[in-house]
Amino acid sequence: MKLTLVLLVFAAILTVTAAAAxxxxxxxxxxxxxxxxxxxxxxxxxxxxxxxxxxLNPENASAYSYLGDIFLKKERYDEALNLxxxxxxxxxxxxxxxxxxxxxxxxKKLGNLSIENFTRALDLDKSMKFAYYHIGLAYLMLARDKExxxxxxxxxxxxxxxxxxxxxxxxxIELLKDPNxxxxxxxxxxxxxxxxxxxxxxxxxxxxxxETKQAGNESKKTKHKLEGxxxxxxx
Numbered sequence: 105m106k107l108t109l110v111l112l113v114f115a116a117i118l119t120v121t122a123a124a125a126x127x128x129x130x131x132x133x134x135x136x137x138x139x140x141x142x143x144x145x146x147x148x149x150x151x152x153x154x155x156x157x158x159x160l161n162p163e164n165a166s167a168y169s170y171l172g173d174i175f176l177k178k179e180r181y182d183e184a185l186n187l188x189x190x191x192x193x194x195x196x197x198x199x200x201x202x203x204x205x206x207x208x209x210x211x212k213k214l215g216n217l218s219i220e221n222f223t224r225a226l227d228l229d230k231s232m233k234f235a236y237y238h239i240g241l242a243y244l245m246l247a248r249d250k251e252x253x254x255x256x257x258x259x260x261x262x263x264x265x266x267x268x269x270x271x272x273x274x275x276x277i278e279l280l281k282d283p284n285x286x287x288x289x290x291x292x293x294x295x296x297x298x299x300x301x302x303x304x305x306x307x308x309x310x311x312x313x314x315e316t317k318q319a320g321n322e323s324k325k326t327k328h329k330l331e332g333x334x335x336x337x338x339x
Contacts, residue, residue, distance in 0.1 A: 165194035199229035215246030
């Protein structure tokens with residue numbers, strides 16, 4: 105009799121414990137559909153479903169992140185930034201969100217914040233090696249910092265020798281190492297791309313003019329600009 109009573113009490117405890125345990129949430133059908141549309145690049149449909157998902161489940165960190173990616177692709181930077189921040193409020197250690205925020209600050213020409221977020225992404229996920237490239241790019245294009253550009257790009261090509269842009273990056277590093285090469289300051293008539301193309305902004309003005317005459321309007325045409333490399337990551 106006593107044994108039966110003990111067993112009944114033990115069973116009751118197990119029942120209460122199971123009921124009190126947090127139930128693992130499964131992704132809603134709405135979110136699953138949104139995710140599917142996103143990877144099919146049907147962004148308009150994905151956006152509508154993600155908005156609906158967030159009304160039903162405002163704590164879905166991934167939904168904020170996906171929606172941020174869509175707005176980033178649309179160049180709606182402030183809205184994308186707000187969404188990534190909301191996602192980070194729910195999951196502060198999401199490396200990809202920090203990387204995307206770094207991209208937004210790069211586009212907004214806020215070098216220090218861009219570098220800070222790319223670095224944070226790398227700290228959280230060491231496999232995100234392409235962050236080294238973006239850190240170097242921000243140092244070059246926004247901070248005009250040769251030393252830190254070289255440092256980060258040398259690190260990048262040493263751990264990513266398979267990168268199809270390896271030789272281009274290596275050649276730029278060699279140019280930056282030239283003591284005669286000076287990165288054009290902000291507001292200069294010579295862009296960084298032109299300086300790299302001509303071998304440095306320290307070329308004499310007459311040499312630049314002669315080069316320009318020979319090239320005609322070539323410098324005004326679209327080139328494979330540095331900013332074009334890796335910034336989209338196909339989202």
